[in-house]
Amino acid sequence: MATRKVLSELKEKIRGFLPNIKIKSIEFEGPNLVVYVEDPKQLLGSGDIIKKLAKDLRKRIIVRADPKSRKPPGEAEEIIKQVVPEEAKITSIFFDEENGEVIIEAEKPGIVIGKRGKTLREIIIETGWSPRVVRTPPIRSKTIEDIRNFLLSVREERKEILKKVGERIHRGTIYKDKWVRITFLGGSREVGRSCYLLQTPESKIMIDCGVNVSNLNQTPYLYVPEVTPLDSIDAVVVTHAHLDHCGLIPILYKYGYKGPIYLTQPTRDLMVLLQLDFIDVAVKEGGVTPYESQHIREALKHTITLDYGVVTDIAPDVRLTFYNAGHILGSAIAHFHIGEGLYNVAFTGDFKFERTRLFDKAETNFPRLEALVMEATYGGSEDFQPSRKEAEEKLIEVINKTVSRGGKVLIPAFAVGRSQEVMIVLEEAIREKKIPEVPVYLDGMIYEATAIHTAYPEYLNAHLRDLIFHQGVNPFISESFVRVDSASKRDEVINDKSPAVIIATSGMLNGGPVMEYFKALAPDEKNTLVFVGYQAEGTLGRRIQKGWKEVPFPSNGKREVVYVNMEVVTVDGFSGHSDRRQLINYVKSLSSKPEKVLTVHGDEGKCIELASAIYKTFRIETRAPMNLETVRLL
Amino acid sequence: MATRKVLSELKEKIRGFLPNIKIKSIEFEGPNLVVYVEDPKQLLGSGDIIKKLAKDLRKRIIVRADPKSRKPPGEAEEIIKQVVPEEAKITSIFFDEENGEVIIEAEKPGIVIGKRGKTLREIIIETGWSPRVVRTPPIRSKTIEDIRNFLLSVREERKEILKKVGERIHRGTIYKDKWVRITFLGGSREVGRSCYLLQTPESKIMIDCGVNVSNLNQTPYLYVPEVTPLDSIDAVVVTHAHLDHCGLIPILYKYGYKGPIYLTQPTRDLMVLLQLDFIDVAVKEGGVTPYESQHIREALKHTITLDYGVVTDIAPDVRLTFYNAGHILGSAIAHFHIGEGLYNVAFTGDFKFERTRLFDKAETNFPRLEALVMEATYGGSEDFQPSRKEAEEKLIEVINKTVSRGGKVLIPAFAVGRSQEVMIVLEEAIREKKIPEVPVYLDGMIYEATAIHTAYPEYLNAHLRDLIFHQGVNPFISESFVRVDSASKRDEVINDKSPAVIIATSGMLNGGPVMEYFKALAPDEKNTLVFVGYQAEGTLGRRIQKGWKEVPFPSNGKREVVYVNMEVVTVDGFSGHSDRRQLINYVKSLSSKPEKVLTVHGDEGKCIELASAIYKTFRIETRAPMNLETVRLL
Ligand SMILES: [Zn+2]
Ligand SMILES: [Zn+2]
Ligand SMILES: [Zn+2]
Ligand SMILES: [Zn+2]
Ligand SMILES: [Zn+2]
Structure with missing residues (x-):
């Protein structure tokens, strides 16, 4: 199997890079490469070495102590409580065996970390567990607690899922052909049921899978051959938690998809909250739900969260990076780097190109960008909003x-x-x-x-x-x-x-x-x-x-x-969407001028008007594709 | 099974229509409905009844005598030789058990037919076989003889194939969605490897599957999900016998397609001739052939020939009609009627809109036409040819x-x-x-x-x-x-x-x-x-x-x-392709003005220039799609 070969080559490289460190084993875990070392102390002072290694291998690397060198959780907890000063106000400690991590939730995370990470170092040396410090939320969120508990309860299964995802990502490439195309499965020339398929000869990536809020019977076109069987899809990416973008994600699991969902952590939590409410309301109104809560849990089991700016392998020839979209909490612009420098395309999702009370304005700085798929909710020629x-x-x-x-x-x-x-x-x-x-x-x-x-x-x-x-x-x-x-x-x-x-x-x-x-x-x-x-x-x-x-x-x-x-x-002007002026300014502000802009997520006229305005202003090739169409990018 | 229900409903209708005729059974045979009657004499004088029935049922109807009432071939041959005058110069008689037909090849077909079909009537009454008279070709064609003999040798298998095709065509429709789209798999913005996929929620029709004559390693994109597995395709339609349109048809059978190929009879014969030569030359030049002669035979086994102007069901919601394209012998414009009056689209294939020494000019008279996919070989603004x-x-x-x-x-x-x-x-x-x-x-x-x-x-x-x-x-x-x-x-x-x-x-x-x-x-x-x-x-x-x-x-x-x-x-001017003026005139002459014109089969610049000229001249929406793109028609 190709994965095995890739792994043994990587191991060789890492050994060459870190000749003095005893590496027990390496394995894929979703998009990450986990390196198990006998003695984590050796690597602790050398964070830079890990960074260099990651850059060299073009992989995200996680270092863990070999499970055998970890203290039992009970014992480790005692040690942590002794090492961390009381003022840190630890609210909970839990051990994630799956990741070899101990998650320490505290009201003052800074005190847990200690000067230049001194306390953290002590924890790993004394316990063999890698500490991760999170802030105790000032307001208790039942959603977050439920999600955390659920994920812990299925950690064995998740470990298996992540291993399979890792193997699939690293299966190697086969085709000589080089092309990139997008099929529009929903949310084109309309608002609602956003769903796009990014395709290369090697891979299929689905971006969003939403409900049509104004017509719940209309799902994205999930029965067309481009996405059937659903498990032919390599990865699903969710730009943000609004239901018109993620409301039908659970249906994918109901009908046979078994792969990962990439999203930010806030998107994950808000998504679960809104999906549960969605089926709850449907039941209360006596309607039929398109899926059950078990499918929401199944989807949750397959989530892989990514922070903004982290480059991640999600298919043999595709790397994903999320950027701030300024629309709602966790909302992301999904940037895809295809092949080794072959092509770059970004999907804005919904975005706000204006700093708001909550968020910075949407990111415009991409290393490279050949094509942009952008929303056009306020793309009409008169769609100006007050400041x-x-x-x-x-x-x-x-x-x-x-x-x-x-x-x-x-x-x-x-x-x-x-x-x-x-x-x-x-x-x-x-x-x-x-x-x-x-x-x-x-x-x-x-x-x-x-x-x-x-x-x-x-x-x-x-x-x-x-x-x-x-x-x-x-x-x-x-x-x-x-x-x-x-x-x-x-x-x-x-x-x-x-x-x-x-x-x-x-x-x-x-x-x-x-x-x-x-x-x-x-x-x-x-x-x-x-x-x-x-x-x-x-x-x-x-x-x-x-x-x-x-x-x-x-x-x-x-x-x-x-x-x-x-x-x-x-009172107009509180919208989370860019108005016409902001949409045009966004394209103008991009650090890398795209060759192609495709407009979606807007009424027919608005998508067409925005496409036409961008063409006239910047002489960029534009199109307002229709649902069920496929546009070739390369 | 839906087919069975359709058949029993049809039987009821036919009985109502022909109350005095004893119908033994009816069955589908490819796109046709075969009605077996006990005594064909009863229907003989009433050709109009059959025509009316066909129109009413919207099916092509073939009447045959119940096999039990047919004389054995040896005996029947003797009777025919007695009944037909010697001056007819019969060159061969063969019995097609599959169709219950006796094919009589004669130098003077008119004499076999007799005054107002008198001799034919005698033959059917005396033998129980339906006679079909064909002209003895003035030059012996080994290709035609080989094809005829091969098809006779596999008639049992063909009978099975046609039955399955018939059942698949009449399987009934399921989807509520109404849409029509075309995926361009080859021959777009290029000359060579023509291959298009016409798709509705119910059906997939492939139009042409050609070689790229200038780069034999480049096949159409047959590995994309729209056409995999290949047996998800309902029907393959071949516009004409040139290899850039049909050279890779046998590869479909090599990789799992098992359905029918629709083409005219001359296209079938020329296609086999050219395909055999194609692999022959490849072998002689020491190259690897993309398929073997057995795949050519396999394809031949699945051919269903149609004459110009005959409307034929080829999928639950698609009817095909061929029209003269004026390009080479048997070349056809393929017109598809989708749904009951829902949408009409025609593929010109290669066509000549000028009467030539051999052919009438391409047909422009279609009952309805919403979209046209047309060739653009000479679509450039300077591509004028002498008369x-x-x-x-x-x-x-x-x-x-x-x-x-x-x-x-x-x-x-x-x-x-x-x-x-x-x-x-x-x-x-x-x-x-x-x-x-x-x-x-x-x-x-x-x-x-x-x-x-x-x-x-x-x-x-x-x-x-x-x-x-x-x-x-x-x-x-x-x-x-x-x-x-x-x-x-x-x-x-x-x-x-x-x-x-x-x-x-x-x-x-x-x-x-x-x-x-x-x-x-x-x-x-x-x-x-x-x-x-x-x-x-x-x-x-x-x-x-x-x-x-x-x-x-x-x-x-x-x-x-x-x-x-x-x-x-x-000496320019002998081309079988329309020049720029003829291309434009063709669109102008169409009896039914299309809403959309898509240009293919031409260098990139020519496809774009022709699309732009047609838009400017007629204000019809045009596009020059790329390979791997999908265009939505409805
Ligand atoms: Zn493996
Ligand atoms: Zn939104
Ligand atoms: Zn939205
Ligand atoms: Zn031709
Ligand atoms: Zn051609």
């Missing part, structure tokens, strides 16, 4: 006006993205006394999604990181935010007479706890309804936005009429 | 000049197409005394290819048919034509001192008997070399055309130099 600053000022003004007349502000919002964006604006406004100190109630999944945000501060922008790490201010845990997690608490909020801000799901008033708030608050003209997101045609949100003053309302099977006397305001 | 008339005048002038100085005219030509075209010109010129009565020698496969032409007069143009059928003049069998079929005969022709015309293969002086003539005739300035076809870059023909006066020449392993003193003339 963030204008949007924030308008929101603050509306809140002040409502509060001063004793009313409540209701903000329907999608759980992930805009909710947190608005929260940060409100926290600052309260802290800087731009608005009075009113409670901000969070209802629906918003609280849980926010908890996940607090677990990954390194995915937030520099300003927020500075605030959290250096100034000790975590805006997400401000005392102004009040979680609503029961019907009685909700009633309390509604019946309380004092002014407040309420952020509740869903974002388009088509279900979720926001409905109850709306029903209660709508008749009173003191209150205000603020739309911060897009309202799709056919939703209640859209009708109210259009000015309907009496809306039919489902209530215990009967239809009531709700009279809308409250003020209705739309 | 046929000018070309013929120039050829005659050159011959006269050479003959009058006592020289020989050597015309390198490809066996199928241009050779016969030139033959007809010369025959007429001699008959009308425009050139002296010199012998016209035919060497290489030209004679055999010509024999096949004489077997299918109904595929020639109206003028030739009139000449052959009504004026008793068959230009192909003129006494001026002399076959050269041995080395000694060739030496004789070369050493003879008197003027002559020699037409010999190959057409580009890259092998074949033409080489010997050239070597012998080149040094003498009395002789003339006339190019009537395109000379590809890199061929000896091209070098001589460019004016080389000394050419290296392979001879018994050594390299000799041949001095070119003979006159060298290029």
